[in-house]
Amino acid sequence: MTSKDERLAFLEEMQDVRRIRKPNKAEVSTPRELTPGHLERQRAAVAQPAVDRNPLTADMVEPLTAHDVLSWQRPGVQHGVFKKLRLGQYPIEARLDLHRMTVDEARREVFGFINDCVRYGLRSVIILHGKGERNPDGVAHIKSHVAKWLPELADVLAFHSAQKHHGGTGAVYVMVRKGDRDKQRNREIHGGH
Template identity: 80%
Template structure:
């Protein structure tokens, strides 16, 4: 609580203060004519639209149902490592939930998620895709596409439908390749070239 003297001191100190009448908005002046550089950039943007760096495709996808199990591994993955993945024995370091996404949005999210996993050194992750049980045709759209997309990504080493406690056939465990930083760290740790 302020005293009467404090208030009077404040008012005395502020007696010469005047309100700023100018607007506090920045004045942006748009150029009236387009520069040659602007016209060139505009022309280039129209002629060469941005190329999608995402390699995942939505063509030739085999339809899967709610109960189908996803199971795949690259050659060279040890059986014991794949068995541990299959039984959910690795700690889940990240998760991506695709529920209620369109196929196109899911395509972009999966591509970015796996790239982020490599960047941050995450090796064992889970993707929740749902079972598609409410679809009238019985096809699990996202699950079907995910089964095609994951092998298309070189950073994915293996995947398997999750244990019931993690979503069962509505989710998939994914093993991600080590990033260059993690590989270098292992080389330094174990003294290999």
């Protein structure tokens, strides 16, 4: 086909197409009055508090001090794997710092952090919760809550207070379960079912 033929073929295909006369702009002015729909949605939003999908306990926990060691593992976690975690021998793939957070803020952060670790395939992470040494009551509030929260998350396999060079009893190593994508990849590599 020559360029003249191509042009004619194009014009023939486009013969029913008409130009849009209105300017190609969206109408962005806000309506002056609220419709019944607006009012109903507003009423419903106020009447129904947001559902908290975070399963972590928000109430009282056992008070821990600066020097208490955190140590926990789910049944089925191999002794050698837990020992390696306890000794800080796994590379730290992510860290969450809870210093200067309220218990509520820390609760949201821990929940989101562990979910993100599973999503991105991070297995060995650290949470810096602090020792609470400046608290007049001697209680490490965030640490106490973290010790309660981590076993409540099905994706946490084990945790242990960190080695001194990683923060000691002011931080905790956390082993996170493999996400489904990583399990599938392992099956493909190792020929499992």
